[in-house]
Amino acid sequence: MTATTGTTTRQRIVASAVELTLAHGWSQVTMGRLAEAVGVSRQTVYNEIGGKPALAEAMILAELERFLSVVTDAFDAHPDDLVAAIEAATTGVLRLARGNDLLKAVVSATHGADTELLPLLTTHAESLLETAKTVVAERVRTYDVPLDDHLDPAIDMVVRVVLSHVMQPSAAPEETAADLAFLASRVLRG
Missing domain, CATH: 1.10.357 (Tetracycline Repressor; domain 2)
Structure with missing residues (x-):
């Protein structure tokens, strides 16, 4: 958990994915865009979540x-x-x-x-x-x-x-x- 927000990196990634989906549609959600929104590397997104199907399930x-x-x-x-x-x-x-x-x-x-x-x-x-x-x-x-x-x-x-x-x-x-x-x-x- 991060000390400042009380949420895990995974939770922040999932929450940002929801926000991006609502704002732009699922097809516009990319791991790079998601990483930028959360303030982590693309590799961190993949390490925490996996690929896009795993992100959808999460x-x-x-x-x-x-x-x-x-x-x-x-x-x-x-x-x-x-x-x-x-x-x-x-x-x-x-x-x-x-x-x-x-x-x-x-x-x-x-x-x-x-x-x-x-x-x-x-x-x-x-x-x-x-x-x-x-x-x-x-x-x-x-x-x-x-x-x-x-x-x-x-x-x-x-x-x-x-x-x-x-x-x-x-x-x-x-x-x-x-x-x-x-x-x-x-x-x-x-």
Whole structure:
């Protein structure tokens, strides 16, 4: 960690990559431009991150951490009510998605044909999905859930539905969250 900013060089590189992507589009992000923005050498960027595909994944995973902290906070706020935790987590995630400029840039490909990042959220989203499902499963398992062998498929379905609404919202976050909470309450009753 650097003493002055409290962030690692890697975190600074990823944050600058996000800024450059929002300002100029992903296709205009180069390791040289990124190194200049951070104030390090190109070699340092490669040493910290790797190539551009690894940089893209690091950006997406950094955003995922922000989203998962919202999930964790929602579960912490409702330790005795799983349905309320699901509703709060879904509301928080969808609100964060609504105001997330990087997500908007990735999903809408606002910079011409600049769609290289989109597969990280769609067809190549294995690590994103697995990370999200692991965090949600850890939280859900602290509740008394009567789903036995069906818990993992239920978590998979909830994560995929929320991700679908992140990518393409169909209603206000609160409305979507209430609907998902309603369904969860019915499933949890058995």
